[in-house]
Amino acid sequence: xxxxxxxxxxxxxxSETLSLTCAVYxxxxxxxxxxxxxxxxxxxxxxxxxxxxxxxxKSNPSLGGRVTISVDMSVNQFSLxxxxxxxxxxxVYFCASPAKPGRxxxxxxxxxxxxxxxxxx
Amino acid sequence: IVLxxxxxxxxxxxxxxxxxxxxASQSLTSNYLVWYQKKPGQAPRLLxxxxxxxxxxxxxxxxxxxxxxxxTLTISRLEPDDFAVYYCQQFDYPPYTFxxxxxxxxx
Numbered sequence: 001x002x003x004x005x006x007x008x009x010x011x012x013x014x015s016e017t018l019s020l021t022c023a024v025y026x027x028x029x030x031x032x033x034x035x036x037x038x039x040x041x042x043x044x045x046x047x048x049x050x051x052x053x054x055x056x057x058k059s060n061p062s063l064g065g066r067v068t069i070s071v072d073m074s075v076n077q078f079s080l081x082x083x084x085x086x087x088x089x090x091x092v093y094f095c096a097s098p099a100k101p102g103r104x105x106x107x108x109x110x111x112x113x114x115x116x117x118x119x120x121x
Numbered sequence: 122i123v124l125x126x127x128x129x130x131x132x133x134x135x136x137x138x139x140x141x142x143x144x145a146s147q148s149l150t151s152n153y154l155v156w157y158q159k160k161p162g163q164a165p166r167l168l169x170x171x172x173x174x175x176x177x178x179x180x181x182x183x184x185x186x187x188x189x190x191x192x193t194l195t196i197s198r199l200e201p202d203d204f205a206v207y208y209c210q211q212f213d214y215p216p217y218t219f220x221x222x223x224x225x226x227x228x
Contacts, residue, residue: 045157047216105171107155
């Protein structure tokens, strides 16, 4: 099973850009849909977007085009950038992956523990 | 696609059965509907995919059913560890949206 470990800045100011990176261990990097999810305090889960090993991405239009997801296969990592931050972007951010390569329909099986990102002046 | 879960909160006692609903704003033609369990401070745990298939390690007390726009997660013989928030997610069409969650709490 895939193991994921995430890092990035936890306190940012409004208008700044969030940058998180997730490292993948335990399985070949190729073929998976590497995914970002977030959960604002006291609220539900929100799908941010995904990327595969070829760099093909999908993201949630509700985030207004502020999302950039990239991948670096040489080090088995994928990254999230979210620009023009506001307080509404304060959330726990998770990186996740499906159970099997190419099978997002099987649900997100592997998750990291999440990183709280706070946006405050 | 908007997923609407009901009820928002369900108060039950251990040993009872729970039925959670997830309704999609348009038909999931492939029925790629997933259920997760979420506890505070933890990552979500995958329970069910393809609407009814249990993920590895999911007890058979958890069962999913439904198709099209209406899906349910049934938990029989509730155990103390089952009390959590449950989310559905669809993978038929991007963005792969979640429901707002059902909070299953101890009565």
